[in-house]
């Protein structure tokens with residue numbers, strides 16, 4: 426791995442503290458950082474190096490996967506870090522940063538390989554990229570890379586504008602667009618499951634699969650992020666990026682060979698084959714919701730509109746479910762259902778692949794005949810098969826289950842930063858994917874904007890609005906594996 430400089434814009438922010446420093450430190454402990462490297466953290470505050478180091482040390486103590494028993498390791502890591510006061514709109518600050526970067530390169534005798542990580546609000550993405558170019562920071566005799574956080578644009582138009590500005594300063598193969606779902610080990614495992622197991626590969630098509638359900642439900646609400654979230658909603662926050670990435674990973678064809686270009690090419694083809702929705706079709710295929718007030722675990726919880734920072738008449742979606750069709754020979758006729766929402770019954774990110782029934786009524790068993798890929802918080806793969814109970818002869822489910830018991834799994838950010846250091850862009854979003862995703866989502870954004878479809882208020886702590894259940898019932902399916910509510914459990918007991 427090349428020796429290099431890691432410049433962290435937003436080095437005093439929440440993401441830096443919770444994810445980026447712990448990731449860098451873990452890579453350092455595992456010997457996965459370059460032999461010699463320099464980290465430069467940036468923030469607006471006037472801070473001494475010592476104060477900044479203290480903050481980084483705290484973040485490592487609070488969030489790191491590994492903690493070295495040896496104080497010397499953390500000192501050695503902190504020793505690689507310098508702080509520079511920086512405002513994104515002040516050109517002099519870029520010049521001061523350039524001087525610091527160069528001084529450190531000379532001091533450490535490392536080449537001008539520079540990785541710029543934009544962990545700042547998206548309003549600064551284009552300004553910083555442009556100023557990296559204009560200040561000379563991006564003029565290196567080595568390589569340069571840009572890691573950029575989400576959200577990448579607010580809609581199709583703004584994403585295109587942002588990309589065009591970025592591409593004035595960085596080439597596509599120098600840009601690493603983070604989608605942290607692509608850092609999740611079980612998401613990375615999907616391609617192996619499908620392509621390395623002929624038994625699954627043979628079934629991975631419309632001949633055998635009835636429908637695919639992709640869920641990312643969360644128990645948390647908007648938390649302290651109303652300023653951002655109320656402008657974004659579930660559609661921009663989760664659906665346009667993470668959920669469509671999960672769809673691509675599930676539905677892509679086996680690439681001719683396993684490489685970044687080939688995999689991203691196959692993912693692109695999935696989005697290209699997505700049947701477009703026009704604004705009039707949105708209501709039949711998309712459900713939007715917003716959590717209301719209610720009681721969860723015997724505690725009163727506020728509705729979304731009453732959350733701090735949220736507009737009292739907000740029409741922002743905190744839940745979205747959609748039915749999508751992939752019009753290619755493999756998937757034609759197979760509905761893909763996607764849903765994501767806040768303040769739901771459980772934290773669960775999972776993909777359920779439901780196989781077609783055998784056709785023989787004798788052998789039907791409701792929840793079986795599925796492959797379930799659990800991504801978060803558990804990592805597991807379960808094949809639910811139909812089986813006959815040897816005692817009473819009734820049909821029941823036989824589950825073949827793999828649960829990851831590895832306790833020391835690296836965080837997604839650790840895997841992604843490591844990939845970027847190595848120059849492997851497989852699990853970063855290519856511009857083609859981002860643009861196609863916005864393109865597909867745009868009519869939904871327009872329909873929301875024009876209030877063409879109802880905004881269903883849903884009870885917190887349950888499985889989302891009724892309308893999202895009806896979306897599947899129309900096709901003869903139901904969301905699988907939803908944890909039953911207390912009321913549902915009581916009904917089962919009474920029966």
Ligand SMILES: NC(=O)C1=CN([C@@H]2O[C@H](COP(=O)(O)OP(=O)(O)OC[C@H]3O[C@@H](n4cnc5c(N)ncnc54)[C@H](OP(=O)(O)O)[C@@H]3O)[C@@H](O)[C@H]2O)C=CC1
Nearest residue numbers: 435436437438439440468469470512513544545547574575
């Ligand atoms: N936090 C999270 O869990 C996630 C965050 N993201 C994305 O990561 C990025 C950073 O988010 P997050 O860390 O939460 O944000 P924070 O608000 O916590 O941090 C923002 C950072 O930007 C710096 N900053 C603010 N204004 C300027 C300016 N004018 N010039 C230079 N630097 C400035 C702040 O410096 P100062 O300390 O001086 O204010 C701070 O370091 C965003 O794009 C967000 O969407 C993505 C996924 C999850």
Ligand SMILES: O=C1O[C@H](COP(=O)(O)O)[C@@H](O)[C@H](O)[C@H]1O
Nearest residue numbers: 605641643645662663667774801
């Ligand atoms: O990007 C985001 O993801 C989180 C959910 O991530 P997960 O890894 O916990 O599944 C979500 O809470 C947040 O709103 C969104 O910005």
